[in-house]
Amino acid sequence: MLDLKSAPFPITWRELWLPELINNNASLPSAISGGLPLTLSGARKGSTADGVHFSGEATSNIVVAANAIQNAKAAFHITLRFKLDQAFAAGAAADFYLFQKLLAADDYLRVYLKAADGKLYWEQGNLAAGIQFTLTSTTASWTAGSWYIITVSLTDTPTQRLLVDGAVEDTDIQAAVATPNGGDMVIGSSSDGGVDGVVGTISWVVIGVGATAAVALTTAEETELYAGVAPPTAKVQYMYLMNEGRGVTATDRGSSGGDGTLDSACTWEFGLAKVPVLSFDGINDTTASAASADLSGDLTFVVVIKARSTYNALSARHFLLNLWRANNQVNQVLLEYRPPAGGDYWVWGANRNSGTSEINFVYTPAIGDYFIFVGVISGTTAALYLNGSLVGTSVSVGPAPAGGAIANVGNEQANTLQDVSSNLMAGVIEGAWTEAQVKAFSRWVNKKMNLGLTI
Amino acid sequence: MSVNVAARLWELDRELEAVDDIVSGSLLLKQALVTTTTVKNSSITLFALDALGGAKKDIRVEFWLDADALATFTPNFYVTREGDPVTFVVRSIPAIATIATPAAAGRYYYEFGDLPEGAQLEFRVAQDNLGAATVAIDGVLTYLSRV
Numbered sequence: 001m002l003d004l005k006s007a008p009f010p011i012t013w014r015e016l017w018l019p020e021l022i023n024n025n026a027s028l029p030s031a032i033s034g035g036l037p038l039t040l041s042g043a044r045k046g047s048t049a050d051g052v053h054f055s056g057e058a059t060s061n062i063v064v065a066a067n068a069i070q071n072a073k074a075a076f077h078i079t080l081r082f083k084l085d086q087a088f089a090a091g092a093a094a095d096f097y098l099f100q101k102l103l104a105a106d107d108y109l110r111v112y113l114k115a116a117d118g119k120l121y122w123e124q125g126n127l128a129a130g131i132q133f134t135l136t137s138t139t140a141s142w143t144a145g146s147w148y149i150i151t152v153s154l155t156d157t158p159t160q161r162l163l164v165d166g167a168v169e170d171t172d173i174q175a176a177v178a179t180p181n182g183g184d185m186v187i188g189s190s191s192d193g194g195v196d197g198v199v200g201t202i203s204w205v206v207i208g209v210g211a212t213a214a215v216a217l218t219t220a221e222e223t224e225l226y227a228g229v230a231p232p233t234a235k236v237q238y239m240y241l242m243n244e245g246r247g248v249t250a251t252d253r254g255s256s257g258g259d260g261t262l263d264s265a266c267t268w269e270f271g272l273a274k275v276p277v278l279s280f281d282g283i284n285d286t287t288a289s290a291a292s293a294d295l296s297g298d299l300t301f302v303v304v305i306k307a308r309s310t311y312n313a314l315s316a317r318h319f320l321l322n323l324w325r326a327n328n329q330v331n332q333v334l335l336e337y338r339p340p341a342g343g344d345y346w347v348w349g350a351n352r353n354s355g356t357s358e359i360n361f362v363y364t365p366a367i368g369d370y371f372i373f374v375g376v377i378s379g380t381t382a383a384l385y386l387n388g389s390l391v392g393t394s395v396s397v398g399p400a401p402a403g404g405a406i407a408n409v410g411n412e413q414a415n416t417l418q419d420v421s422s423n424l425m426a427g428v429i430e431g432a433w434t435e436a437q438v439k440a441f442s443r444w445v446n447k448k449m450n451l452g453l454t455i
Numbered sequence: 456m457s458v459n460v461a462a463r464l465w466e467l468d469r470e471l472e473a474v475d476d477i478v479s480g481s482l483l484l485k486q487a488l489v490t491t492t493t494v495k496n497s498s499i500t501l502f503a504l505d506a507l508g509g510a511k512k513d514i515r516v517e518f519w520l521d522a523d524a525l526a527t528f529t530p531n532f533y534v535t536r537e538g539d540p541v542t543f544v545v546r547s548i549p550a551i552a553t554i555a556t557p558a559a560a561g562r563y564y565y566e567f568g569d570l571p572e573g574a575q576l577e578f579r580v581a582q583d584n585l586g587a588a589t590v591a592i593d594g595v596l597t598y599l600s601r602v
Binding site: 276 | 471478485489504595600
């Protein structure tokens with residue numbers, strides 16, 4: 001048996017947050033005597049689940065009950081990230097439904113892979129007029145085990161759009177028809193009880209529905225969705241991270257359109273790692289401690305992350321970890337992603353007492369990748385490590401007063417610049433680790449959590 | 456760097472990896488620390504623990520509860536079960552006695568045992584509808600965990 005403070009070598013933690021201790025999605029206690037708990041606002045417990053697996057059976061679907069939020073609305077968009085168990089192309093045995101909102105046989109919205117030609121279809125039924133519009137992908141072959149992100153939309157401008165992996169593959173301007181004025185939304189199948197559902201895993205669903213002026217996606221927002229980042233909350237009425245890992249509820253992380261209910265044949269799919277995480281929607285979830293954290297002296301930061309974005313040319317900054325003295329960015333230590341205007345890279349920054357030190361590092365993970373960032377401040381020098389390897393150093397870090405700092409995991413101060421990725425561990429350590437210590441700790445965490453990294 | 460030095464460094468790296476393998480198989484002693492208050496006519500969750508990543512063993516709770524000569528407090532362990540991983544039910548074995556009208560601050564200690572992989576645990580403290588609106592309580596949860 002080992003004390004966590006001793007593995008894999010003696011560690012004096014200043015702060016340590018372990019998601020397995022999240023309490024009613026309201027707080028995350030400290031795992032260290034004298035440490036600070038985090039208050040959670042929107043951020044909640046999730047898991048390293050890769051998503052929900054669907055089998056195509058009648059009881060393999062997620063139902064989101066119909067309500068006024070989604071009924072008879074002028075604009076609609078849905079983004080799904082999915083992978084198939086087997087390859088799909090023309091001549092497949094059956095269609096694969098990813099989504100449908102069905103009120104009647106001729107009144108529906110549906111997204112499905114068509115067996116006859118292997119393409120993705122985005123269609124709306126229009127009562128007596130038959131099919132109002134049909135958009136089809138140019139992609140006609142889908143590789144087993146590969147993740148795809150598709151976005152389809154309609155507005156009353158009118159416009160209809162279909163994107164596959166960030167590329168526009170079809171558009172139209174058919175006359176506008178509102179969303180069905182009833183009928184549940186069903187994810188993973190054509191209906192509750194349908195036997196034409198997708199056979200594969202869905203890991204993320206984002207739905208916006210409402211007035212065109214309020215929810216219509218810009219092209220920049222379409223690009224961000226492909227990078228794993230949802231648009232602002234006003235355009236996201238429903239969002240399912242599919243990372244609960246247990247139970248029959250897909251929690252709605254949008255603006256409260258409604259949770260989804262998993263039918264009995266749905267299963268939670270995990271990869272190597274199976275642990276709780278601190279989960280963020282990237283829209284408005286935040287965490288914060290009391291103003292008592294200490295960012296003075298030599299110290300080391302650790303964050304263990306499961307990426308939910310590629311962090312590639314995003315439009316906004318996203319913070320993984322931030323310690324700052326209130327209203328005083330002269331004393332701040334941070335780990336953030338900066339968009340192209342600021343460099344399009346990760347920044348390990350130590351702004352202390354007017355001594356500003358920043359390390360800039362380009363790193364674009366794949367969605368679902370695990371990574372371990374360790375930041376070290378030793379005297380006036382800062383160093384950044386990724387998965388146990390040094391990626392940058394900088395000098396001119398100034399001294400900082402002890403105490404009085406607020407700690408944020410997953411956002412910057414004032415509850416802004418939220419991140420989207422899942423946090424498996426975050427901590428602040430007394431003293432500056434050596435390269436050997438960083439490698440040993442990274443290797444140890446990798447093995448303990450079974451992340452599958454090569455360190 | 457000479458070949459001998461490089462070779463020795465490689466050997467040391469392999470030895471370190473072997474040590475990591477041994478350490479990785481060990482159980483870790485972990486803890487959570489909370490300072491909060493009870494709430495009159497309500498129940499608070501003092502601690503929560505999720506065994507999604509693997510069983511948690513030897514779970515113990517110790518807390519310091521301030522005095523309140525009018526209130527009665529009821530601590531209990533709640534857990535989920537394999538067939539229903541999100542619904543918490545009382546499972547304190549043996550049953551936990553209430554803390555009736557404590558005239559002085561006191562220290563209380565409880566052992567739960569093991570939480571199987573996939574289950575969740577909550578340690579809750581209820582206060583009846585008597586006494587102060589809030590009563591100070593601080594505690595520590597300790598447990599063994601592989602991950």
